[in-house]
Amino acid sequence: xxxxxxHKPEATWFTxxxxxxxxxxxxxxxxxxxxxxxxxxxxxxxxxxxxxGVIVLGTLATSAAGCVVNDxxxxxxxxxxxxxxxxxxxxxxxxxxxxxxxAFVAMICAGVLALYLNPLTFWLCVAAVPVIVLYPLAKRVxxxxxxxxxxxxxxxxxxxxxxxxxxxxxxxxLLWGATVLWTLGFDTVYAxxxxxxxxxxxxxxSALFFGAYAAEAVGIFFVGTAVLLGRLGVxxxxxxxxxxxxxxxxxxxAWQYTxxxxxxxxxxxxxxxxxxxxxxxxxxxxxxxxxxxx
Numbered sequence: 001x002x003x004x005x006x007h008k009p010e011a012t013w014f015t016x017x018x019x020x021x022x023x024x025x026x027x028x029x030x031x032x033x034x035x036x037x038x039x040x041x042x043x044x045x046x047x048x049x050x051x052x053g054v055i056v057l058g059t060l061a062t063s064a065a066g067c068v069v070n071d072x073x074x075x076x077x078x079x080x081x082x083x084x085x086x087x088x089x090x091x092x093x094x095x096x097x098x099x100x101x102x103a104f105v106a107m108i109c110a111g112v113l114a115l116y117l118n119p120l121t122f123w124l125c126v127a128a129v130p131v132i133v134l135y136p137l138a139k140r141v142x143x144x145x146x147x148x149x150x151x152x153x154x155x156x157x158x159x160x161x162x163x164x165x166x167x168x169x170x171x172x173x174l175l176w177g178a179t180v181l182w183t184l185g186f187d188t189v190y191a192x193x194x195x196x197x198x199x200x201x202x203x204x205x206s207a208l209f210f211g212a213y214a215a216e217a218v219g220i221f222f223v224g225t226a227v228l229l230g231r232l233g234v235x236x237x238x239x240x241x242x243x244x245x246x247x248x249x250x251x252x253x254a255w256q257y258t259x260x261x262x263x264x265x266x267x268x269x270x271x272x273x274x275x276x277x278x279x280x281x282x283x284x285x286x287x288x289x290x291x292x293x294x
Contacts, residue, residue, distance in 0.1 A: 019071065019088045019102060020064040026275045027067075030186070032059040033281035034153060034179040037288055038160035041175065041236065045292030047164060055160050058113045058125075065106035066132045066152070072099050073136035081197040121163045128155035139203045146191060146206040150183035171235050178228035185221035185253070186277040188214060189260065193270040215260035222253035229284070238291030245287020249280045 017023050035055050039047045071078065071089040078090035088094040107129075114125040131152045138145035154176045161172045184206065191198070191207035192214060198205050210217040229246050232238075256273045259265070 015088050015093050016102065019068055019094060019099065020106075021067045022064070026278050028060060028063050030274075030278050030281060031063045031153060031156060032056060033278070033285060034175070034182075035059050035156035035160040036285055037179075037281075038157040038172070038175055039164055040285065040289050041171070041232075041292065042161045042164035045289045051163060054113050054116050055163070058110055058159075059156060061106050061110035061113065062128075062132065065103050065110060066135070068099055068103040068106065069133055070136045072096065072103065075099075077201060077203065080201050081194055083194060083197075117159075117163050118166045120166055120168075121159055124155065124159045124162060128152065128159070131155065139198075139205065141204075143204050143209045144206045145204055146184055146187040147180075149187055150180040153183040154180045171232060174228050174232040174235065178225045178232065181221045181224040181228065182277070182281075185218045185225065186274050188218050188221070189256070189270050189273045192260075193267055215257060218260060219253075219257040222250075222257065226250045226253070233291065236292075238288070239294040241290025241294050242287045243291070245284050245290070248283055248287075252276065252280050 014023075021027055032055075035058075036052075039052060039055050071087055074084070075089040075096065078084035078087050084090060089096065089099050110125070114122050117125070131148065135145070135148045135152055138148040142148065157176045157179050158168060158172065161175070162168055188206040188210070191205040194205065195207050198208055206217070207214050226246060226249070229249075233242050233246065256276065259269055259273070
């Protein structure tokens with residue numbers, strides 16, 4: 001009996017970790033990466049470390065809140081999708097009241113961190129909240145809900161850049177556009193694994209919207225990302241390290257596109273491509289830092 005009591009709190013904490021998706025760091029990192037791109041580029045490669053800490057903690061808190069809000073909206077849909085059926089709210093391992101409380105705490109943490117930032121950046125943080133909260137509804141009414149997610153991702157660029165400069169510049173919008181297209185690419189790939197479940201339930205996704213041309217759409221999004229990054233490099237006069245990183249990223253995106261074009265794609269391929277884009281993001285981050293400093 002004592003053994004069961006000892007293990008119960010541990011199981012509860014792990015369930016909360018799963019609710020926040022902290023057991024799956026790829027999704028947290030891939031949100032953090034564009035914010036880090038922006039803070040390093042805007043500061044010429046040497047941002048204040050306290051600001052980097054605020055950006056990292058802020059993205060963790062914001063993504064945690066977004067995940068919980070998503071699961072609250074989808075608690076009756078997720079049980080019908082194989083990939084999401086074991087999520088804590090879907091499986092009723094946690095109550096709706098607990099989910100609301102956790103989302104509230106995460107939002108409060110993000111809000112406290114936003115107080116550290118300048119007024120423009122603070123209000124950009126406020127503007128991002130409705131997009132984060134309403135994104136889960138997009139799949140019910142909007143044919144390409146991944147675009148809404150991509151715009152939410154793009155706020156990380158606007159917030160982080162303005163946190164350094166207290167301004168939004170042409171270069172900011174180039175990085176924002178690259179982030180939106182990159183996110184559309186890898187999240188469309190992610191949605192491909194759920195196509196049959198989404199079609200059966202009657203919810204929208206970019207993978208369903210583009211249908212047989214989903215791979216081509218992903219390829220176009222990645223090409224657009226590379227073009228905008230190239231334009232950014234020219235405008236900011238970034239050095240060799242940046243261009244090497246963009247070349248490596250472009251080659252990886254081309255390889256991913258060829259895999260998506262194959263017939264009878266093994267289901268793990270979609271998740272693998274999503275995780276590979278985390279590493280692509282870090283390669284680009286290293287190239288941006290090198291491109292600013294060299």
